[in-house]
Amino acid sequence: MLILFGSYFFILGAIFGSFLSCLAWRLYREESAWPPSRCDACGRKLQWFENVPIIGFLLLKGRCASCHKKISWQYVAAEIFGGLLFSLAFFWFFKDPAYFYNILPSGKEWWQFALELFSLSVLFFVLIYDGRYYLVSVPITIGACLILFLLQLFLGVNWLLLIITAFIGGGFFLLQYLITKGKGIGVGDIYLGILLGFIFPDYLLLTLAIVISYFIGAISGLFLIAINKKKLSGVLPLGLFLSLGGMLTIFFGSQILSWYLGLL
Ligand SMILES: [Zn+2]
Structure with missing residues:
Protein backbone atom coordinates (compact mmCIF):
# COMPACT_ATOMS: atom_id res chain seq x y z
CA MET A 1 0.00 0.00 0.00
CA LEU A 2 2.79 2.42 0.92
CA ILE A 3 4.70 1.51 -2.24
CA LEU A 4 1.59 1.99 -4.32
CA PHE A 5 1.04 5.45 -2.85
CA GLY A 6 4.76 6.19 -3.26
CA SER A 7 4.64 5.41 -6.99
CA TYR A 8 1.46 7.42 -7.29
CA PHE A 9 3.28 10.41 -5.83
CA PHE A 10 6.21 9.81 -8.20
CA ILE A 11 3.84 10.12 -11.17
CA LEU A 12 2.17 13.17 -9.64
CA GLY A 13 5.58 14.76 -9.05
CA ALA A 14 6.69 14.04 -12.62
CA ILE A 15 3.54 15.73 -13.94
CA PHE A 16 4.18 18.70 -11.66
CA GLY A 17 7.82 18.87 -12.74
CA SER A 18 6.73 18.87 -16.37
CA PHE A 19 4.15 21.55 -15.71
CA LEU A 20 6.53 23.76 -13.70
CA SER A 21 9.33 23.65 -16.26
CA CYS A 22 6.84 24.41 -19.03
CA LEU A 23 5.40 27.25 -16.95
CA ALA A 24 8.89 28.68 -16.43
CA TRP A 25 9.59 28.56 -20.15
CA ARG A 26 6.32 30.23 -21.12
CA LEU A 27 6.48 32.82 -18.37
CA TYR A 28 9.93 33.79 -19.53
CA ARG A 29 8.78 34.17 -23.12
CA GLU A 30 5.57 35.85 -21.95
CA GLU A 31 3.37 33.27 -23.62
CA SER A 32 0.02 32.24 -22.21
CA ALA A 33 0.11 29.24 -19.93
CA TRP A 34 -2.57 27.07 -21.51
CA PRO A 35 -2.28 26.34 -25.23
CA PRO A 36 -1.20 22.81 -26.23
CA SER A 37 2.56 22.25 -26.18
CA ARG A 38 4.58 22.70 -29.33
CA CYS A 39 8.06 21.82 -30.45
CA ASP A 40 10.34 24.78 -29.64
CA ALA A 41 12.11 24.48 -32.98
CA CYS A 42 9.49 23.76 -35.68
CA GLY A 43 6.25 24.62 -33.85
CA ARG A 44 4.64 21.23 -34.46
CA LYS A 45 1.85 20.53 -31.98
CA LEU A 46 2.69 17.69 -29.61
CA GLN A 47 0.37 14.71 -29.60
CA TRP A 48 -1.13 13.66 -26.30
CA PHE A 49 1.26 10.76 -25.67
CA GLU A 50 4.30 12.96 -26.31
CA ASN A 51 3.21 15.09 -23.38
CA VAL A 52 3.33 12.18 -20.96
CA PRO A 53 6.23 12.97 -18.58
CA ILE A 54 9.44 10.93 -19.05
CA ILE A 55 7.69 8.30 -21.24
CA GLY A 56 7.03 10.85 -23.99
CA PHE A 57 10.71 11.78 -23.99
CA LEU A 58 11.73 8.12 -24.19
CA LEU A 59 9.25 7.35 -26.99
CA LEU A 60 10.62 10.26 -29.01
CA LYS A 61 14.18 9.19 -28.13
CA GLY A 62 14.85 12.78 -27.09
CA ARG A 63 14.13 14.27 -30.53
CA CYS A 64 11.18 16.00 -32.17
CA ALA A 65 9.34 13.54 -34.44
CA SER A 66 9.16 15.91 -37.42
CA CYS A 67 12.20 18.22 -37.31
CA HIS A 68 14.44 15.83 -35.31
CA LYS A 69 15.79 18.65 -33.18
CA LYS A 70 17.02 17.56 -29.79
CA ILE A 71 14.58 18.20 -26.94
CA SER A 72 16.32 19.93 -24.03
CA TRP A 73 17.44 17.49 -21.32
CA GLN A 74 16.17 20.03 -18.80
CA TYR A 75 12.56 19.01 -19.44
CA VAL A 76 13.08 15.35 -18.66
CA ALA A 77 15.43 16.23 -15.78
CA ALA A 78 12.68 18.41 -14.27
CA GLU A 79 10.20 15.55 -14.63
CA ILE A 80 12.46 12.99 -12.97
CA PHE A 81 13.46 15.41 -10.21
CA GLY A 82 9.80 16.31 -9.61
CA GLY A 83 8.85 12.65 -9.37
CA LEU A 84 11.68 11.87 -6.95
CA LEU A 85 10.91 14.95 -4.88
CA PHE A 86 7.23 14.07 -4.41
CA SER A 87 7.75 10.37 -3.71
CA LEU A 88 10.64 11.12 -1.32
CA ALA A 89 8.45 13.67 0.44
CA PHE A 90 5.74 11.04 0.76
CA PHE A 91 8.03 8.35 2.23
CA TRP A 92 9.67 10.90 4.48
CA PHE A 93 6.41 12.28 5.80
CA PHE A 94 4.96 8.80 6.39
CA LYS A 95 8.20 7.17 7.63
CA ASP A 96 6.21 5.26 10.18
CA PRO A 97 3.71 3.00 8.34
CA ALA A 98 1.51 2.79 11.43
CA TYR A 99 1.16 6.56 11.29
CA PHE A 100 0.13 6.33 7.66
CA TYR A 101 -2.59 3.76 8.35
CA ASN A 102 -3.87 5.68 11.33
CA ILE A 103 -4.54 8.86 9.44
CA LEU A 104 -5.55 7.22 6.17
CA PRO A 105 -9.28 7.96 6.40
CA SER A 106 -8.99 11.65 7.12
CA GLY A 107 -7.12 14.12 9.23
CA LYS A 108 -5.22 17.35 9.18
CA GLU A 109 -1.99 15.47 8.48
CA TRP A 110 -2.98 15.29 4.82
CA TRP A 111 -3.25 19.06 4.77
CA GLN A 112 0.12 19.27 6.46
CA PHE A 113 1.49 17.03 3.73
CA ALA A 114 -0.22 19.13 1.04
CA LEU A 115 1.45 22.21 2.50
CA GLU A 116 4.80 20.42 2.30
CA LEU A 117 4.23 19.41 -1.33
CA PHE A 118 3.14 22.93 -2.21
CA SER A 119 6.22 24.44 -0.56
CA LEU A 120 8.48 21.97 -2.40
CA SER A 121 6.75 22.75 -5.72
CA VAL A 122 7.18 26.51 -5.28
CA LEU A 123 10.84 26.06 -4.34
CA PHE A 124 11.27 23.76 -7.32
CA PHE A 125 9.83 26.43 -9.60
CA VAL A 126 12.23 29.01 -8.13
CA LEU A 127 15.08 26.57 -8.79
CA ILE A 128 14.12 26.10 -12.45
CA TYR A 129 13.42 29.76 -13.12
CA ASP A 130 16.39 31.24 -11.35
CA GLY A 131 18.70 28.44 -12.42
CA ARG A 132 17.75 28.84 -16.07
CA TYR A 133 17.20 32.59 -16.45
CA TYR A 134 18.80 34.14 -13.33
CA LEU A 135 15.40 35.64 -12.57
CA VAL A 136 12.80 35.52 -9.83
CA SER A 137 9.17 35.70 -10.88
CA VAL A 138 7.62 38.26 -8.54
CA PRO A 139 3.93 37.57 -9.36
CA ILE A 140 4.35 33.82 -8.88
CA THR A 141 6.22 34.36 -5.61
CA ILE A 142 3.56 36.74 -4.25
CA GLY A 143 0.78 34.33 -5.28
CA ALA A 144 2.58 31.46 -3.55
CA CYS A 145 3.01 33.58 -0.40
CA LEU A 146 -0.74 34.20 -0.28
CA ILE A 147 -1.58 30.51 -0.67
CA LEU A 148 1.02 29.55 1.95
CA PHE A 149 -0.36 32.15 4.35
CA LEU A 150 -3.88 30.72 4.04
CA LEU A 151 -2.72 27.10 4.32
CA GLN A 152 -0.63 27.85 7.41
CA LEU A 153 -3.55 29.71 9.03
CA PHE A 154 -5.81 26.76 8.27
CA LEU A 155 -3.30 24.45 9.95
CA GLY A 156 -3.43 26.60 13.06
CA VAL A 157 -0.23 28.62 12.77
CA ASN A 158 -0.45 31.98 14.52
CA TRP A 159 -0.93 34.78 11.96
CA LEU A 160 1.30 37.19 13.84
CA LEU A 161 4.14 34.67 13.84
CA LEU A 162 3.72 34.23 10.06
CA ILE A 163 3.90 37.99 9.51
CA ILE A 164 6.98 38.23 11.72
CA THR A 165 8.90 35.38 10.04
CA ALA A 166 7.98 36.76 6.59
CA PHE A 167 9.21 40.16 7.77
CA ILE A 168 12.47 38.68 9.08
CA GLY A 169 13.03 36.69 5.86
CA GLY A 170 12.33 39.65 3.61
CA GLY A 171 14.14 42.11 5.90
CA PHE A 172 17.31 40.03 5.89
CA PHE A 173 17.63 40.40 2.12
CA LEU A 174 16.30 43.97 2.03
CA LEU A 175 19.12 44.93 4.38
CA GLN A 176 21.71 43.32 2.13
CA TYR A 177 20.07 44.97 -0.85
CA LEU A 178 20.39 48.39 0.77
CA ILE A 179 23.96 47.82 2.00
CA THR A 180 25.27 46.54 -1.35
CA LYS A 181 23.09 49.11 -3.20
CA GLY A 182 21.50 46.31 -5.21
CA LYS A 183 24.78 44.96 -6.51
CA GLY A 184 25.04 41.79 -4.51
CA ILE A 185 21.37 40.98 -4.35
CA GLY A 186 18.31 41.48 -6.55
CA VAL A 187 14.86 42.73 -5.59
CA GLY A 188 13.54 39.24 -6.37
CA ASP A 189 15.63 37.79 -3.55
CA ILE A 190 13.77 40.00 -1.06
CA TYR A 191 10.54 38.34 -2.20
CA LEU A 192 12.14 34.91 -1.86
CA GLY A 193 13.08 35.82 1.73
CA ILE A 194 9.41 36.61 2.43
CA LEU A 195 8.45 33.30 0.79
CA LEU A 196 10.81 31.39 3.10
CA GLY A 197 9.25 33.20 6.05
CA PHE A 198 5.84 31.85 5.04
CA ILE A 199 7.20 28.34 4.48
CA PHE A 200 8.99 28.28 7.86
CA PRO A 201 6.96 30.04 10.56
CA ASP A 202 9.71 29.09 13.00
CA TYR A 203 12.72 31.27 13.80
CA LEU A 204 15.21 28.41 13.99
CA LEU A 205 14.09 26.63 10.81
CA LEU A 206 14.02 29.93 8.89
CA THR A 207 17.54 30.77 10.04
CA LEU A 208 18.71 27.26 9.20
CA ALA A 209 17.24 27.47 5.67
CA ILE A 210 19.14 30.72 5.01
CA VAL A 211 22.38 29.39 6.55
CA ILE A 212 22.24 26.19 4.44
CA SER A 213 21.54 28.26 1.30
CA TYR A 214 24.58 30.48 1.87
CA PHE A 215 26.66 27.43 2.65
CA ILE A 216 25.67 25.74 -0.64
CA GLY A 217 26.21 29.03 -2.47
CA ALA A 218 29.68 29.50 -0.99
CA ILE A 219 30.74 25.94 -1.80
CA SER A 220 29.45 26.14 -5.41
CA GLY A 221 31.09 29.55 -5.80
CA ALA A 226 38.47 26.53 -8.66
CA ILE A 227 37.59 25.08 -12.04
CA ASN A 228 37.88 28.59 -13.53
CA LYS A 229 34.31 28.88 -14.66
CA LYS A 230 33.49 32.05 -12.78
CA LYS A 231 35.46 35.09 -11.81
CA LEU A 232 35.16 36.35 -8.26
CA SER A 233 32.78 39.09 -9.39
CA GLY A 234 30.59 36.68 -11.39
CA VAL A 235 26.93 36.46 -10.49
CA LEU A 236 25.56 33.29 -8.97
CA PRO A 237 21.80 32.70 -8.88
CA LEU A 238 21.02 33.17 -5.19
CA GLY A 239 17.43 31.99 -5.71
CA LEU A 240 18.70 28.58 -6.75
CA PHE A 241 20.61 28.23 -3.47
CA LEU A 242 17.68 29.53 -1.41
CA SER A 243 15.49 26.97 -3.09
CA LEU A 244 17.89 24.10 -2.38
CA GLY A 245 18.38 25.33 1.19
CA GLY A 246 14.62 25.49 1.67
CA MET A 247 14.10 21.96 0.32
CA LEU A 248 16.85 20.51 2.52
CA THR A 249 15.35 22.28 5.53
CA ILE A 250 11.90 20.85 4.77
CA PHE A 251 13.39 17.35 4.75
CA PHE A 252 16.13 17.50 7.38
CA GLY A 253 15.55 20.78 9.26
CA SER A 254 14.21 19.32 12.49
CA GLN A 255 16.89 16.59 12.58
CA ILE A 256 19.72 19.07 12.01
CA LEU A 257 18.34 21.39 14.67
CA SER A 258 17.94 18.71 17.33
CA TRP A 259 21.43 17.44 16.54
CA TYR A 260 22.86 20.96 16.77
CA LEU A 261 20.96 21.87 19.93
CA GLY A 262 22.13 18.58 21.43
CA LEU A 263 25.71 19.71 20.96
CA LEU A 264 25.20 22.89 22.98
ZN1 LIG B 1 10.20 20.00 -34.15
Missing part, protein backbone atom coordinates in the same frame (compact mmCIF):
# COMPACT_ATOMS: atom_id res chain seq x y z
CA LEU A 222 34.46 28.26 -4.60
CA PHE A 223 34.09 25.16 -6.75
CA LEU A 224 33.32 27.19 -9.87
CA ILE A 225 36.23 29.55 -9.18
